Amino acid sequence: MNHKLLYYLFFASLLAAGCNQFQEFEDITTVDYQAEYAVPIVNTTLSLEDILTKLDDRTTLVVDPDGLIRLQYSGEVLRQTSADVFANINETIASVPLIPIASKHQPLPFSSPDGLQMDRLDLKAGSFYYTAQNEHPFSIQFSISSEQVTRNGIPLKLTGTIAPYGGTGTKPVLTNLFSPLLLNGYQIIPQNDTVYIDYEALDPLGNPVDLSAVVIRIQDLDFYYVEGYLGNQIYEGGRDTIFIDFFDQWTQGDVYFAEPRITLNIENSFGIPTRSIFEVFNVFTVHNEVLPIESTFIDQGIDFPYPTLAEKGQIKEGQFVFTKDNSNIDQVLGAGPIAVDYEVNALTNPDQLTNIRGFITDDSYYNVRIDVDLPLYGQARDFLARDTFALDFSTFQKVTAAEFKLVTENGLPLSVDIQGYFMDENGQTLDSLLQQQERVVAAAPVNQDGVVTESTKEIKFIDIDEARFEQLRSAKELLIVASFSTVNEGRVPVKVLNNQSTDIRLGAILKVSDQ
Template sequence: MKHFLLFCLLLLIGTACSKLNNLEDWEVSNFQPEVAFPIVNSNTTLQEILNSVEDLSSIVVDPNGGIRFRYIGDIITRTSDEIFGTLTSALPPLVPVLSKKMPLPFNLPNGVKIDRVDLKRGEFSYYVENPNAEPITVKLTMPQLLKDGKPFTFSTDIAGYSGSGARPSATNQLSPASLVGYTFLPKNDTVYIEYEAKTPAGASVNAGLFLVRITNLQFSYAEGFFGSLLYEGGRDTVKIDFFQNYIKGDIYFADPKVSFFLENAFGIPSRSIVRDFKVFTVDGRQLSIESVFLRNGIEFPYPRINEVGQTKRDTFTFDKTNSNVDVLFGSGPTAVAYDVDAFTNPEGNTGQKGFITDKSFYRVQVEVELPLYGSVSNFVAQDIYDIDLEQYKKIKELEFKIVADNEMPLDIAMQGYFLSGTGQVLDSLFQGTAQIIPGAKTNAAGISTTPGNKTTTVKFEEIRFARMRTAKKLRLQAYISTQNSNPGKSVRVLASQKVNIKVGAKATIQ
């Protein structure tokens, strides 16, 4: 809309001023008391206008010619680090081995049950003392930590204790054992650590202080039930510049949409929880988007256990059938803010196994669409331009004649104010707001059938033109409505609709 407004204002005013510059190049012998000349004869479509605009990133023209403004938010991404971070920190930094068979003290979030974890990195180190008079051989095994079907194991020999001084010990702290390529396969949700200490005669004894450390764990794959847990997503704001030149008026978008684009490579049933979803307006209000899907959540697509490595995609759209967006986007929105979290296994079905990999992620991106289909009542936008009319000193009076033929179903009226360097209003462009471009009549579907046409004359007498010449700025206002030509109807603005503007001028030369 802002591009079209700018086009209309510049077409009627900017082009005229540039053409008037030709008068200053005339020789005195060419002067006549009155000179009439054409300025503009433009027959163009909205598509051609849009093609001339440098930045069309927010405008989309559909195959059927419909025009919509599109505003896209940032991509909110969460990776497997959020979940893998929980698994990595599940073990304490140092584990005392207190018996010959004991479970590793994994501290997993409540409800999480892991069936398998493949390691792509990890280190195992130990420290063990011998309190016995005889030397011992210590053998440690973790039956649920396997590589190529064989459990992780190590053994070490420790000399006998003399009864005084420090106990003999063994450690691999300077050269930890690598866990790369090993897989945790818990038994009844438990990974056991077992050891035996034997004398040279084969007698079973107890070791003394025995500590193990498993560090730098990184996982390539994990499988199981990952609990019904809430993971914080992120907050983003989609800025909407449609109303950046807005002053007042009502606009109703008949079919606005707010779409959530979802991508998910986690093999876990998940539901998005939209914690905050608001529309910010030009008058400073914050209005909440309401929908049953906000209360119940939006289901994430996800790959099943036999689809490891795949990314599932889906789109969920809030529109007027499932929310109040059509009401809110008539309030002059400047931004849409949202905060989206993810809730895993929302149904709590512990029998449904899921998976994550080191490359798993989910992404959420929001897009706001405002199709130019609806109704407008006294929508006013304005902009201010620098001008210099001092160069037209030879012109005494000036009269414009504007002829408009319009296939768009929009009534466009204009007013302009000539401002001094201090911002004081010196004069106006029209004597009252002038409807320059009448809207076309439409059929029941809101599509133009009968073009609107009108001829407008505006005259600047000697006193007014002298006053205008000192102006430094021109504040232009456009008034857009559908209520004059199509009262009570929603209309469609299409790229193929034509606008024909003819502007002629008659100047009285001093």
């Protein structure tokens, strides 16, 4: 509801029983009464599409090919990037700050208790540290390497000489603690979820010896690409609320949308089987209710489309539409919705099928957006809205009385009942516009499909005599209360189409005094 609609209602409200001195407005050009003036005020055509385009930026107006008008409300995009996934992998690899190398061919596990199994890692960043201590009285030629960690096909290997130990004091060490090997550009290919670290220690004659203290440390890893079975993990997507402004001016009454939809829109470039988890999915209503949206698809989750290993670099898109056939949204969105609150998280590898190998790149992401679609197809019964308008009769000092005539030709399947109240600067009611709430626009008849078959015409009059006009001079506001119903008092579902409109012609005879 917006002011343009309520201005329309205001014009529609200038009516009531009384004189019928007017002819059709086409004839209202002059009048034979001295000090009376015939004034055409409004001659316009309004469609509901015109009115609804003035709703705020939260609302998108869509017209179907058959002309049916839809109100669409979209939430913010809930986005998850590869950063959190890579952080989990880094945490797994670097879970032990210092790794003692107790054998010359030692395995480093590249798996985790939650099932992370990696087949390939392309490194964007990271640091590799090592320290080797010599307890022998001779120098040592030392090397540490891994055949499974390569750069441009060349395995990682670091070498150096460790000084002999003199028997007392601190034992000599070889370390790169202050100049670690930077791992950007390296690729790791585990074997059976394992990477082997090898070290070699040779005496001056080239004979292998053992060292009692060799340690390594891997930290600050970042990745271009990871491939494998990447675990069964929940990743938080965030929470959002969609506000629905259709009911902003609502007071009472019911509106039922016959075929509402809520669409889950998904964009995904994670190459991993992923399933939605709805932590929150509720509708807030004008009755201060919080109603859960219910569906077996919410309980079971909705699978995201995802690229396979053969589709690296592709973005998969998909939609899932909640309708009245697979959920209860016709009930919850028929209860006067003012907001939809939702939180959607993602569960990777929901079926824990380790034979399905996936991938993630450094620019992988998924987006989830929820759209609410309210087609103007349904029923309304005593849908009451109200708004106030500022008045100032000080510019009409010479006007002592008025008579208004309103002619409407309605092609919309909506009837409108009106009452108005003139109020002073203290909010006290001075007078009502009508003796009682009155129908000013009759709903056009519809066929079995809810489509209007012909227009209806209404003619209304209202007199404001001299005494009443004088009483209203101190009015500062007009409160308009409008009640909407579809045809047959809201018992028949109707469709509002973009080619349906209401013609409004409003004129007045003003009595003017020079006193």
